[in-house]
Amino acid sequence: MSVLGAIIGDISGSTREFEREKLSGKDDVVLLPPNSFFTDDSVMTCAVGNTVRRWLALPGEEQTEERFKAALVTEMQTMGMLYPGRGYGRRFAGWLEDPDPTPYHSLGNGSAMRVSSVSFLARSREECEQLARWSAEVTHNHPEGVKGAVCTAALGFLARTEKDKSLLRAAAAEYYPELSDPSFTVAWLYDTYQFTEWCQHTVPQAVECFLEADSFAETIVNCIYIGGDCDTSAAIAGGIAEAYYGIPEELKNRAVEMLTRDDATGDLVSAVQGLYRENGSVS
Numbered sequence: 001m002s003v004l005g006a007i008i009g010d011i012s013g014s015t016r017e018f019e020r021e022k023l024s025g026k027d028d029v030v031l032l033p034p035n036s037f038f039t040d041d042s043v044m045t046c047a048v049g050n051t052v053r054r055w056l057a058l059p060g061e062e063q064t065e066e067r068f069k070a071a072l073v074t075e076m077q078t079m080g081m082l083y084p085g086r087g088y089g090r091r092f093a094g095w096l097e098d099p100d101p102t103p104y105h106s107l108g109n110g111s112a113m114r115v116s117s118v119s120f121l122a123r124s125r126e127e128c129e130q131l132a133r134w135s136a137e138v139t140h141n142h143p144e145g146v147k148g149a150v151c152t153a154a155l156g157f158l159a160r161t162e163k164d165k166s167l168l169r170a171a172a173a174e175y176y177p178e179l180s181d182p183s184f185t186v187a188w189l190y191d192t193y194q195f196t197e198w199c200q201h202t203v204p205q206a207v208e209c210f211l212e213a214d215s216f217a218e219t220i221v222n223c224i225y226i227g228g229d230c231d232t233s234a235a236i237a238g239g240i241a242e243a244y245y246g247i248p249e250e251l252k253n254r255a256v257e258m259l260t261r262d263d264a265t266g267d268l269v270s271a272v273q274g275l276y277r278e279n280g281s282v283s
């Protein structure tokens, strides 16, 4: 298991990302609607997943920060080139084409939306947080950009084994104290939340959508219901919800079908298959 939760969130939110009018109710949310499509969030999720998987297969002495970051930069640029025009932010699009790319102090939510594989592949919470930090730092070396990635990955890591949501809430509130405020709810976010691409205004909202849900599907529904940059918030919450609940087979199969339909080069599908191969759950 590892990246399909984020991909399902991304595809499901893709048709709503730029809608400023909110839906009138949760019943209006459709997961994986026929006209939806994968965006930058899925592409970069697969790039991080490929990098983490290959890095963890290296002999221990070669598992260095420098090696990880160099491989990640190459992989993100390669994947970005293979899938152009998928909604990359302006500065990130420039970074993708830069022959000598350097971090640009971003605090955007892109660091958190691409990190879900780390929750599943890391062998300890310490390793999880370290890989999440490194994965952010190649572009999002602002403290808020790093924090968003670390919180998302750590919560996904904990969600695999810890099925007590009050403990998960407490862990997430160490990064974002608003998560312990009883008035910070999906209902309140529906009334007040506005579009933002800032990490610190996307990750806690995505986490609340997960914490209040009773299933994987409801997590994604909540993210789209509150509005905003919902392909990204649903990608963030989708990875955490996958770690906690798993994904219903029907949704998993439809997501792979939609990816296959739109994946001209096949690189995204093979990234997903590579990440799931050990579990044999995606053929």
Ligand SMILES: [Mg+2]
Pocket: 039, 040, 041, 086, 087, 231, 232
């Ligand atoms: Mg996107």
